[in-house]
Amino acid sequence: MVDDDMGPETGASGSGGTGDLPPGPDGLPILGNTHQYIKQPIGFFDELIEYGDVVHCEFPRIDAVAVFHPDYVGDVLLGQGTYERWNFDELKDLLDYEIAPRGLTFTRGDEWKRQRHFLQPMFGLDRLKGFSSAMTTATERMIAAWDDGEELVLNEEFSWLTLSILTNSLFDFDLGERRQVIADAADELQAMADMSGLSAVELLLPSWIPTHRNRRYSRAMDAFDATVETLIEERRANPERYDDFLTMMLEKEDDHEYSMSDEEIHDHLITFLIAGHETTAMALTFTWLLLARNPEARERVETEAKTVLDGPPTAAHLSELTVTERVAKEALRLYPPAGMLFREAVEETELGGYRIPEGTKILLPQFTVHTDDRWFDAPEEFRPARFRSERSDDRPDFAYFPFGGGPHQCIGMHFAMMELKHIIPILARRVDLELVSSPTPDVNMELTLQPAEDVRMRVHKP
Numbered sequence: 136m137v138d139d140d141m142g143p144e145t146g147a148s149g150s151g152g153t154g155d156l157p158p159g160p161d162g163l164p165i166l167g168n169t170h171q172y173i174k175q176p177i178g179f180f181d182e183l184i185e186y187g188d189v190v191h192c193e194f195p196r197i198d199a200v201a202v203f204h205p206d207y208v209g210d211v212l213l214g215q216g217t218y219e220r221w222n223f224d225e226l227k228d229l230l231d232y233e234i235a236p237r238g239l240t241f242t243r244g245d246e247w248k249r250q251r252h253f254l255q256p257m258f259g260l261d262r263l264k265g266f267s268s269a270m271t272t273a274t275e276r277m278i279a280a281w282d283d284g285e286e287l288v289l290n291e292e293f294s295w296l297t298l299s300i301l302t303n304s305l306f307d308f309d310l311g312e313r314r315q316v317i318a319d320a321a322d323e324l325q326a327m328a329d330m331s332g333l334s335a336v337e338l339l340l341p342s343w344i345p346t347h348r349n350r351r352y353s354r355a356m357d358a359f360d361a362t363v364e365t366l367i368e369e370r371r372a373n374p375e376r377y378d379d380f381l382t383m384m385l386e387k388e389d390d391h392e393y394s395m396s397d398e399e400i401h402d403h404l405i406t407f408l409i410a411g412h413e414t415t416a417m418a419l420t421f422t423w424l425l426l427a428r429n430p431e432a433r434e435r436v437e438t439e440a441k442t443v444l445d446g447p448p449t450a451a452h453l454s455e456l457t458v459t460e461r462v463a464k465e466a467l468r469l470y471p472p473a474g475m476l477f478r479e480a481v482e483e484t485e486l487g488g489y490r491i492p493e494g495t496k497i498l499l500p501q502f503t504v505h506t507d508d509r510w511f512d513a514p515e516e517f518r519p520a521r522f523r524s525e526r527s528d529d530r531p532d533f534a535y536f537p538f539g540g541g542p543h544q545c546i547g548m549h550f551a552m553m554e555l556k557h558i559i560p561i562l563a564r565r566v567d568l569e570l571v572s573s574p575t576p577d578v579n580m581e582l583t584l585q586p587a588e589d590v591r592m593r594v595h596k597p
């Protein structure tokens with residue numbers, strides 16, 4: 136339902152003709168719809184969709200359009216040249232976003248194309264097979280550290296687990312204390328993107344104003360940069376061959392067509408750490424939350440793990456773990472870790488019958504599209520079987536896009552699915568996790584979609 140200050144304007148049904156701007160709610164002067172978004176990000180989009188499939192909303196300095204129909208989501212994601220990734224220039228003073236300006240998530244045009252072309256083979260299934268044992272070993276180590284009966288903060292456990300898998304895959308040696316520097320930076324980034332605790336005044340403060348939050352953030356990022364720089368230097372000085380992403384990237388230096396500068400390698404490593412760490416940790420956290428609420432599904436995952444695996448999972452088992460795969464996909468539908476994708480119209484265009492002026496920011500809220508009853512029966516229910524191929528064939532292509540789509544589709548998608556298909560069956564076989572905290576926590580939209588409170592579970596080792 137639409138509340139009073141968000142009610143649709145008369146006649147704004149979402150079926151405007153070309154030339155009309157999309158409909159949308161009224162906002163406050165200066166802050167636009169920021170207060171509604173911050174109060175309840177997901178609820179905000181549930182209210183916006185009442186205005187149609189292409190809806191206008193406003194934030195400080197930003198004119199945006201939210202898109203809810205899969206066909207239009209596809210138009211945007213596939214419409215390179217008309218839509219580019221939003222590079223957050225308008226927020227430059229608010230968020231110190233220049234984390235990895237030459238990494239794959241911020242470059243555009245030819246530079247991005249060249250980078251993607253050269254990095255893509257590193258993420259092919261054949262290359263990734265080598266990371267199977269890093270995934271198994273880190274998971275076994277995590278379980279071994281748990282005591283029977285201990286209460287765990289599951290989101291933190293998974294955050295460490297995915298960070299350790301990723302750092303071992305990026306740099307194939309023990310990072311020791313340096314892993315903490317990386318974890319701190321990842322935490323600070325996450326906190327910086329969490330606007331839920333901010334007042335309107337703080338929201339408008341630029342990041343160079345030395346608030347406590349900004350100082351802590353700058354310190355963590357400086358330490359992070361320095362650590363990554365020394366890791367690259369150490370590797371250059373050490374000719375031994377390691378089986379990791381860093382080696383794969385340094386090998387590119389011998390490529391005559393293309394060689395990466397230190398700055399680029401540094402930015403890519405940071406990009407992979409940021410893009411691949413919390414996303415996968417959240418996928419695991421929400422998968423386990425859903426399994427704890429759905430014991431039958433939990434049972435099926437365990438049965439499959441016992442049937443398919445006679446030891447630790449390897450890349451060869453992946454195609455057989457179909458129940459696990461459907462469970463993970465359904466968790467990514469209900470709780471898509473990226474939450475929302477961002478684009479910018481770089482020329483005037485038309486979308487869903489509406490005029491989209493050049494410079495308009497485009498928001499693609501996965502959590503709203505993924506739970507639209509036009510594409511999913513009983514969308515709030517956890518039903519992994521909806522991902523059986525015979526049932527998903529009729530769905531529009533972009534009704535489900537947890538890894539995005541089109542040219543910028545997640546480069547780490549196979550890596551992430553491989554992690555989920557290693558970790559979930561190992562856990563299902565080895566431990567029972569009993570939910571202690573709320574079965575239905577609120578979620579916040581930070582750098583990733585996050586539970587608003589810790590997900591706590593008691594571990595039982597049968």
Ligand code: HEM
Binds near residue numbers: 240411418472539551
């Ligand atoms: C469950 C885990 C993950 C989810 C849900 C996820 C989600 C996404 C999404 C939705 C995008 C598209 C963003 C856009 O179009 O604007 C994306 C892009 C990206 N992801 Fe992931 N991701 C995950 C894991 C990973 C991992 C493990 C890595 C690296 C090791 C990674 C690296 C990247 C990079 C570099 C991009 C940018 C690609 C480009 O623009 O060419 N992601 N991810």
